[in-house]
Amino acid sequence: MATGRTHRPATRSRGIPEATVARLPLYLRALTALSERSVPTVSSEELAAAAGVNSAKLRKDFSYLGSYGTRGVGYDVEYLVYQISRELGLTQDWPVVIVGIGNLGAALANYGGFASRGFRVAALIDADPAMAGKPVAGMPVQHTDELEKIIAENGVSIGVIATPAGAAQQVSERLIAAGVTSILNFAPTVLQVPEGVDVRKVDLSIELQILAFHEQRKAGDAEAAAAALLPPAARGGDAGPNAGPNRKGPDGDVPAVMPA
Numbered sequence: 001m002a003t004g005r006t007h008r009p010a011t012r013s014r015g016i017p018e019a020t021v022a023r024l025p026l027y028l029r030a031l032t033a034l035s036e037r038s039v040p041t042v043s044s045e046e047l048a049a050a051a052g053v054n055s056a057k058l059r060k061d062f063s064y065l066g067s068y069g070t071r072g073v074g075y076d077v078e079y080l081v082y083q084i085s086r087e088l089g090l091t092q093d094w095p096v097v098i099v100g101i102g103n104l105g106a107a108l109a110n111y112g113g114f115a116s117r118g119f120r121v122a123a124l125i126d127a128d129p130a131m132a133g134k135p136v137a138g139m140p141v142q143h144t145d146e147l148e149k150i151i152a153e154n155g156v157s158i159g160v161i162a163t164p165a166g167a168a169q170q171v172s173e174r175l176i177a178a179g180v181t182s183i184l185n186f187a188p189t190v191l192q193v194p195e196g197v198d199v200r201k202v203d204l205s206i207e208l209q210i211l212a213f214h215e216q217r218k219a220g221d222a223e224a225a226a227a228a229l230l231p232p233a234a235r236g237g238d239a240g241p242n243a244g245p246n247r248k249g250p251d252g253d254v255p256a257v258m259p260a
Contacts, residue, residue: 015064016064016065016087017064020060020061020064021088023051023053023057023061024061024084024087024088025088026051026052026053027047027051027058027061027080027084028081028084028085028088028090029051030047030050030051031047031077031080031081031084032081033050034047034050034077035077035078035081039077040076040077040078041073041074041075041076041077042074042075042077043074043075044058044059044062044069044074044075046074047074047075062075062080065083065084065087067079067080067083085118088118089118090117090118091118092118093118093120094118094119094120094157094158095119095120095121095122095154095155095156095157095158096114096119096120096121096122096156096158096159096160097121097122097123097124097125097147097150097151097154097156097158097159097160097175097180098121098123098124098125098160098162099125099126099144099147099159099160099161099162099163099171099175100125100126100127100161100162100163100164100167100171100186100187101124101125101126101131101136101141101162102126102162102163102164104162104186105124105126105160105162105163106136106137108160108162108186109121109124109136109137109139110136110137119158121137121139122150122154122156123139123142123146123150123154123156124136124137124139124140124141124142125141125142125143125144125146125147125150126141126142126143126144127143127144127163127167129143131143144171144174147174147175147178148174148177148178151175151178151179151180152178152179156178156179156180157179157180157181157182158180158182158183158184159171159172159175159180159182159183159184160183160184160186161175161183161184161185161186161187161191162186162187163187164187165187165188165189166189167187168185168187168189168191169189169191169192172185172191172193172199176193176194176197180197181196181197181198182197182198182199182200183197183198183199183200184199184200184202185199185200185201185202186202186203186204188203188205
């Protein structure tokens with residue numbers, strides 16, 4: 001198997017926009033589900049709906065891959081799975097280290113989707129001496145003193161940080177100094193990294209806060225809609241003939257605010 005240190009994905013060299021790259025995993029997930037059901041072809045509309053994007057955007061994204069489908073037939077599912085996997089670099093082996101084997105790190109180590117998507121967990125690393133040698137997901141946890149050696153021996157270019165926030169920056173610096181050029185950061189902090197190092201941040205608390213915002217807005221909209229169904233008197237307004245911004249006076253309309 002080739003390793004991540006000797007091969008890099010071709011997406012940047014081919015000028016594929018970052019927004020398109022971010023959507024490729026969504027298409028791949030939908031296509032993989034179709035492949036597992038032995039669906040041979042799929043239309044752009046069907047695939048776009050499964051991926052949660054509009055069909056025009058999907059067709060534009062696929063044009064960067066040189067894939068345009070066949071009119072009246074659609075896209076060949078198996079070929080698209082291969083094509084997107086190749087563009088994402090998933091047709092090769094990507095060794096990954098996970099640093100920080102607390103509850104989150106252990107959950108990541110036990111996630112079965114890494115291997116099926118081209119990623120091999122090469123090592124689990126933690127700073128706690130009591131964790132050294134402890135098996136997690138069938139692998140012994142190794143101490144951070146071994147970090148640089150592990151990266152070199154396994155040709156690791158992707159590191160996953162699942163440490164507390166206070167330790168994340170130092171861990172990232174050690175990873176980068178040892179040769180890691182891509183980091184998936186689960187720690188609730190912003191990492192400062194040099195140019196040429198890619199960082200993807202996953203902050204569950206931020207995602208929950210965004211959902212809380214939408215829930216609050218939906219609740220407010222529901223209250224406003226319910227209030228709109230009430231009669232004017234129940235809303236605290238005047239239901240009489242003089243209600244409204246322009247009330248009737250003896251000489252006609254009276255503006256709500258009289259000029260000075």
